[in-house]
Structure formats: C-alpha cells, structure tokens
Amino acid sequence: MSDPRVALDAWTAAIELLRAEDELTDSQTAFVRMAHPLATVDDIFVVAVSSDFIKSWIEENASRAMEGKLTDILGREKRILISVDSSLGEAPLQQTSEPIHSRGFTPEPTPASTHTEYAEPVSPSAMSFDPRDDALSVASAADAAADRPRRGPGASETTLRTAGLNPRYTFDSFVIGESNRFAHGTSFAVAEAPGQTYSPLFIYGDSGMGKTHLMHAIGNYALNLYPELKVKYVSAEEFTNDFVNSLDKNTKHRFKERYRSIDILLIDDIQFFGDKEGTVEEFFHTFNALSNANKQIVISSDVAPHLLRDFEDRMISRFASGITANIRPPDLETRMAIINRKAASDGLSVPPDVSEYIATKVATNVREIEGALRRVTAYCDLSKQDLTVALAEMVLKDIIADPDSLEITAGLIMAQTASYFRITIDDLSSPDRTRMMVTARQIAMYLCRELTDLSLPKIGDLFGGRDHTTVMHAYRKISNQMAQKEQVFGDVSALTAQIKQAATKNARG
C-alpha cells in the first residue's frame, strides 16, 4: 500500500469495527483516536502520538486488538510502530468516510510498480502542527526496540568519529514541521529498528533541507541504542575516493570487507556518483550485499530516485524499493522554530519579530537561514547593540537583496576573495600556510559552503584537493570567529556584499 490515506482509512475502520464488536472500551477508543496514522508498509503500520504517555498506554492496552483488526482489514500481518511527536495535538483523529480516490492523492511517478513511496506523508486532515512547539522532543519505538532505553549511555567520541558522525546532528536538534515530518518519522523508525522496517530509506530534497542532519541523527541515535552495531556515514564522494584508492593500492578486497560488514550504511548525496560508472557499479554491489543480509541502508539525494541521472533502471528501482521520503522547503513557522532552536542552543534569545523577519526574508535553505542568524547575532555581540528588526535589516541587507536567480559560483567567490585579500586565485588552492593566506582560504571556503550548493568534498577539491574535513574545520572556525572577531565579521560581510554585487552585475550581463 502506498497511500498514507490508506493508513488513515484502515485505522479508522479498525476502530469502528472493534467498537461494533465491543472489543474496544471507551478509554481504549479515546486513546487510539488520538493516534495519527502515517503509513502502512509491508508488515509495519506507523502511527504518531503526541506523548510518551499515550504511546505506552496504547502499546500496553490497545495495540494488540488494533493489530489484529488491521491485519484483517489490510489482508496481511501488521505490527504497529508508534512514534512520539510532541508537535501533534491530542485532538481526536478526524474520521473520514470519503473514498480515498476522491481526496485528490496523486502518488508520484515511480520507476517500479512494486515499491512504496510517500512523497506526501501525512494527510493534513489527520495531523495538526502547532508552531508554538518549537522545543519538540521526539521519540518512537519499534517492537524490537520497545524495551530498550530511550537514550543510551552515548557512543564514545572515537566510535562517532570512526562512524563519520557529527554528534551535533541529532533528532533532538531537528525541528519538525509539515515539510519534514514524514522524513523525520521514518528516520526515527529506522534508527530504532535498523534493517527491520524501511530499508532502503531514500531521503531526497533540495540543498540545505536537513537530509544530512537526519542521516547523522539516525546514526547517532542507533549507536546510542545499539552500541554494538557498525554504523558508517559516508558521502558519495568519500565512497568514490575510498573505492578509487582501493583500486590504486590494490586493496579492493579490504574495501569490500569494510563496507560489507556495516550494519547501517548512511550514504549522502548519491547524485554525486554522477557518471563514475565503476563506482556506481561497486556501490550497487555493496547495496545488494547489505540488503541481502538485512542490513540498513539510508540514501540521500537532491532528487527523487526516478530523476537520478547516470544510474541504470535496475539500480533506481532497487533504491526505491523500500521507502522514499521527501523533505520540502520549511514553511514560515518551521523556519522560525529552527531559528529559535539554533539561537537557544547557542544560549541566545532572539525576539520573535526578529526571527520572523529573518524567516520571512531569507531564502528557505536552512543553511542560509543559519548563516543569516549567525551574522546578525555576531554583529550584536561585537557592537554591543540590542537585537532589533532594524539591526537585522541593516546587517542582512546584502543577503536579502539577493534574488533567487543570482548565480553565485565557487569561481566567483574565489575570484572576489582573491581580489579582496590582494592575492591570486592560485594562492587560495596552494599549500601556502602563511596566516593571511589561511584566513583568506578559510573565509572563501566558508562562503562557498554558505552561498553555494557544493558539497564539502567538492569544495575541498576546488581548493587544491583538500580533504572535506579541512573544509568543515574552516566553516566551523569562521562561524565561531565571526562572533568573536570584529575583523573576521567585517571581512566576511564586506566580501559577501562584493560577491552579491558581482553576481548581480553578471546577471544583468
């Protein structure tokens, strides 16, 4: 079944039938009506509830009866997986007697007829998002994980590093809205029951929508729950480099062993495999080996599986054979909640009119929103001024003057940076480590990350074949220094203005 409304109908029908058969008491009915059915895939039936309390109550008192009835209705064994999403209200489920087809659900075109895809995860009538809930704590449980602790002791730094995971990208720091609710829910389910629910999970969406964040969150949470698992986050580019190196060094067998012993493989930005035929084929072998061993695979891409270029149909249909979740651009409330969450985690408080201003004026790319927030708060810190809309307007004027159509390339950023620091473009990619050169290079890398869609490895390549960790280090360092050093703040702001002006000039021809 591939329609979330099917889940809604089946859930509603199960309640009605059990009521008619006197198999549900009033309190059981009240509780199951508070659940929001999200999806039904294979033997799993996913619902979301607003609190741990409701989840436990249903699990203990009503799950079994509902599972039995859902099994009858849907014609196959079903087990209920309950996720907790505190942004949901406790309002009882809206019943619907409308036939599915009349509610205008159009599944996205898919390459294979057998796979399950939920581009539009939740029936809006079934869920209500309360934007006031910006401190969402989220959890869910698969049967297999139900009796495990919600938060384990935490994986060690070394384990996280080996797994390639960033500990800051967690489910707790991820803000849920309509645009990402389904992607979040399936990611959570995967982390709790790897290999048992949705494999592969294919997450897609535009740049800066939180795909990487969710993948790291899966890895971090899964390692908390199951420290014995072997988890690996890797970008498509790193996978490619690993593979090419193994060929160069004649160590392909080790490469295979390494990747095929993984329990949860999180592979980011799969579109970057592009035309690298050998690597794509090798990845497909890895994918099949892990799938056959019931291991968990999570793939991210900037487009839906059927729009991936340079992959054969047989590959695309395998990638889409599990579940596909789309992350759409966040709406205004979610953008504001993200700003508040980021500010709170940095110990800052942003007046509501300022977060609304930033959320309204800056594009929907969350990375750019974070960049804007960083600039505004850094300016306040450095100038010791209060954070007001007027101040935000002044600091962000260059960013906000940016029509979406402006094309900002790494080449443009590098050229402008070189001219600003009176060095050459070659200097930026040279091994020269004099202080000024390092600063210029790091600022240019920071701006490439913030103002373009380029991945970390791609930026590293452009700066003399540097590693993606070097780019990440530069990004973090400049982010921090902007709040501490007036000089850096001034350089980044002035340079951004120059880059935008140059891009506007180019656009006008």
Ligand SMILES: Nc1ncnc2c1ncn2[C@@H]1O[C@H](COP(=O)(O)OP(=O)(O)OP(=O)(O)O)[C@@H](O)[C@H]1O
């Ligand atoms: N819903 C969200 N809640 C909190 N932070 C978010 C959310 N969505 C995105 N972000 C933040 O926005 C930034 C960009 O997100 P991320 O790198 O995950 O995007 P992406 O979709 O993987 O982009 P790309 O395709 O360019 O790699 C990160 O700092 C991430 O923490």
